[in-house]
Amino acid sequence: MKKWIGILSLAFLCACYQNRALMTSDEFAAIPLGATAKEVEAEHGSPYKIYSRGGNTDEWEYIERIDVGSRIVSQNHxxxxxxxxxVVGKHMDTTRPPPFRPTQTDDPFPHNG
Incomplete structure (x- = not known):
């Protein structure tokens, strides 16, 4: 019984640490023009989203989330x-979450004159 609890605990911890990005900037740079869709999916998995651009052209999006602790500080698209x-072309975009905004707009400690 103790053996199974240990194995299950280890499996749970391993699952918790599977926070790998689907793609990194180095991996993105290494994708050559002319690579096939099957090659890209075999190496990086399915894209986050596929946008149809008409004709036989699609735009595949992969996201890399860069976090510090539990906070996402940047995202590379x-x-x-x-x-x-x-693959006939590629580009990237970096986004950052908005700066901190107080959730309370009214002053909780009104100033008395």
């Missing part, structure tokens, strides 16, 4: 332009 199942 990697885009692959796929035409007829091959």
């Amino acid at each position: 990697y885009f692959l332009i796929m035409t007829n199942g091959k």
Whole structure:
């Protein structure tokens, strides 16, 4: 019984630490133009989102979340332009969450004159 509890605990901890980004900037830079959709998916998994751009062209989006502790401080969005199942272009965008905004707009401690 103790053996099973130990194994289950270890499996749970391993699952908790599976926070790997689907793609990093180095991996994105290493994708060559002309790579096939199957090659990209085999290496990086399915994209976060696929946007249809008309004709035989799609734009695949992968996201890398950069966190400090439990807070996301930045996100890199990697885009692959796929035409007829091959990478024909790529670009990236970096976003940051908005700065801290107080959730309470009224002063909880009114000033008495």
